[in-house]
Amino acid sequence: MKSTMKDDSISLSKTLLPYTLHLLLLIALLPIVLLYLYFYPLSLTKSQTQLHHATSSSPTHYTVNDKHKIDEHPCDYFNGKWIHDKKGPLYNGTTCGTIKQGQNCITNGRPDSNYLYYRWKPNECKLPRFEPNTFLQLSKNRHISFVGDSLARNQFESLLCMLSTVSKPKPVHHKGSHWWHFPSHNATLSVYWSPFLVQGDERSKSGPNFNTIHLDRVNEKLAKDMDGIDLIVLSFGNWFINVPSVYYENGLVLGCLNCSGFGLNYTDIGFYVPLRKALRTCLNGIIERKVAKRNGIGVIVKTFSPSHFDGDWDKAGTCSKIEPYVKGEKKIGKMESEIRRIEIEEVENAKKKSNAFGGIRFEVLDVTELALLRPDGHPGAYMNPFPFANGVPKYVQNDCVHWCLPGPIDTWNEIFLEMMKKWDWKGQPRSEE
Numbered sequence: 381m382k383s384t385m386k387d388d389s390i391s392l393s394k395t396l397l398p399y400t401l402h403l404l405l406l407i408a409l410l411p412i413v414l415l416y417l418y419f420y421p422l423s424l425t426k427s428q429t430q431l432h433h434a435t436s437s438s439p440t441h442y443t444v445n446d447k448h449k450i451d452e453h454p455c456d457y458f459n460g461k462w463i464h465d466k467k468g469p470l471y472n473g474t475t476c477g478t479i480k481q482g483q484n485c486i487t488n489g490r491p492d493s494n495y496l497y498y499r500w501k502p503n504e505c506k507l508p509r510f511e512p513n514t515f516l517q518l519s520k521n522r523h524i525s526f527v528g529d530s531l532a533r534n535q536f537e538s539l540l541c542m543l544s545t546v547s548k549p550k551p552v553h554h555k556g557s558h559w560w561h562f563p564s565h566n567a568t569l570s571v572y573w574s575p576f577l578v579q580g581d582e583r584s585k586s587g588p589n590f591n592t593i594h595l596d597r598v599n600e601k602l603a604k605d606m607d608g609i610d611l612i613v614l615s616f617g618n619w620f621i622n623v624p625s626v627y628y629e630n631g632l633v634l635g636c637l638n639c640s641g642f643g644l645n646y647t648d649i650g651f652y653v654p655l656r657k658a659l660r661t662c663l664n665g666i667i668e669r670k671v672a673k674r675n676g677i678g679v680i681v682k683t684f685s686p687s688h689f690d691g692d693w694d695k696a697g698t699c700s701k702i703e704p705y706v707k708g709e710k711k712i713g714k715m716e717s718e719i720r721r722i723e724i725e726e727v728e729n730a731k732k733k734s735n736a737f738g739g740i741r742f743e744v745l746d747v748t749e750l751a752l753l754r755p756d757g758h759p760g761a762y763m764n765p766f767p768f769a770n771g772v773p774k775y776v777q778n779d780c781v782h783w784c785l786p787g788p789i790d791t792w793n794e795i796f797l798e799m800m801k802k803w804d805w806k807g808q809p810r811s812e813e
């Protein structure tokens with residue numbers, strides 16, 4: 381409930397919160413710092429699990445619109461490598477006015493620009509450059525919503541910038557979320573702050589100092605608006621890992637994470653089980669709602685986006701790489717891989733559940749590998765303007781979680797568009813083709 385109200389404005393500080401939390405947490409709980417760093421080290425264990433990918437699209441192909449011919453062979457967009465590309469991004473920090481300052485690396489004085497000149501090359505096919513007009517055309521008379529944590533917002537802002545290069549959006553006042561409307565296509569983009577995907581209250585300084593998460597309660601704010609949403613992109617994970625939490629089910633405490641320090645005598649159940657339950661509740665909530673209303677939806681679950689704290693979190697030089705990793709140079713960590721697996725499994729479960737009802741389409745936007753390979757794409761110290769204007773300070777705040785705009789996160793939307801092109805929008809309301 382509280383998180384619903386607090387969300388009136390996803391302010392600058394709001395989206396930085398998970399990061400700030402990390403900082404606070406790191407200061408407060410040194411043992412966890414070590415643990416945290418343990419999870420994000422350079423240690424490249426050879427034995428790590430290989431990423432396996434189901435192809436993102438079903439073999440059946442559709443013609444959404446005559447102009448969008450679909451390839452005969454579905455492509456696995458998620459295995460590939462980053463290659464140099466002279467073209468560079470569609471926008472920059474000056475041309476796009478809606479970039480959050482903490483991710484506006486160029487205007488914050490990041491000196492290198494090499495990281496802007498890469499594109500993702502899937503092994504089996506070519507990923508086309510983002511076509512804003514095509515995206516808008518497919519979004520005509522529709523509402524597309526990004527739901528979850530600050531990475532949902534990060535991806536949303538990337539999309540907003542790319543679309544703004546061809547059509548000017550207008551902000552729409554909507555209580556509890558941010559909406560942008562493209563009058564040219566009557567398309568709406570929105571972003572909902574819901575870092576747990578389910579109902580919950582974030583930890584706060586005024587207390588309690590741990591997250592309170594109701595794993596079986598659908599996020600009310602989202603449920604209320606669900607009927608009008610045609611496509612939803614879910615992003616979550618970071619708010620579960622290593623942030624002290626108490627989990628509830630049926631209004632009763634199910635367990636907690638790292639809560640002994642608060643004098644709470646609950647069983648520590650880690651975060652994997654709660655994370656799975658939260659996603660399942662959210663997906664079930666969408667299915668139930670849409671089936672009851674007999675109105676369709678596309679649901680995309682973005683997989684975990686690894687962060688790259690490769691040095692002291694508060695020192696200059698952390699995630700200051702200026703080149704992507706080459707394929708095979710960096711192996712996925714155990715935690716990232718496990719979270720990704722849970723996400724993919726729950727999407728498969730949801731697909732089965734919704735099979736009887738034809739109007740819901742589930743997809744995985746499996747960014748884990750392609751994000752893993754971009755240690756150079758984070759703001760790092762350039763989350764703040766000109767951090768080294770007066771030399772190198774003793775302590776430097778680093779953001780190695782979010783992505784510079786423009787930056788590698790633009791690619792997530794390129795793949796998102798390819799998914800949309802292949803979709804059969806049957807069963808989904810559309811007033812005009």
Ligand SMILES: *[C@@H]1O[C@H](CO)[C@@H](O)[C@H](O)[C@H]1NC(C)=O
Binds near residue numbers: 471472473474475486
């Ligand atoms: C941003 O793009 C505009 C238009 O292409 C260009 O004039 C400007 O120099 C660019 N700014 C930066 C910092 O690259």
Ligand SMILES: *[C@@H]1O[C@H](CO)[C@@H](O)[C@H](O)[C@H]1NC(C)=O
Binds near residue numbers: 520523566811
């Ligand atoms: C505009 O799009 C919304 C869905 O986002 C739809 O409900 C509405 O009917 C559309 N308006 C027109 C004039 O087609």
Ligand SMILES: *[C@@H]1O[C@H](CO)[C@@H](O)[C@H](O)[C@H]1NC(C)=O
Binds near residue numbers: 645
């Ligand atoms: C914590 O709970 C366990 C099991 O419910 C109980 O045996 C133990 O005495 C409790 N410890 C404290 C300090 O309350």
Ligand SMILES: *[C@@H]1O[C@H](CO)[C@@H](O)[C@H](O)[C@H]1NC(C)=O
Binds near residue numbers: 412415637638649651
């Ligand atoms: C915090 O939780 C993590 C994940 O469950 C666990 O590995 C770690 O030991 C816990 N730390 C403390 C101090 O309880």
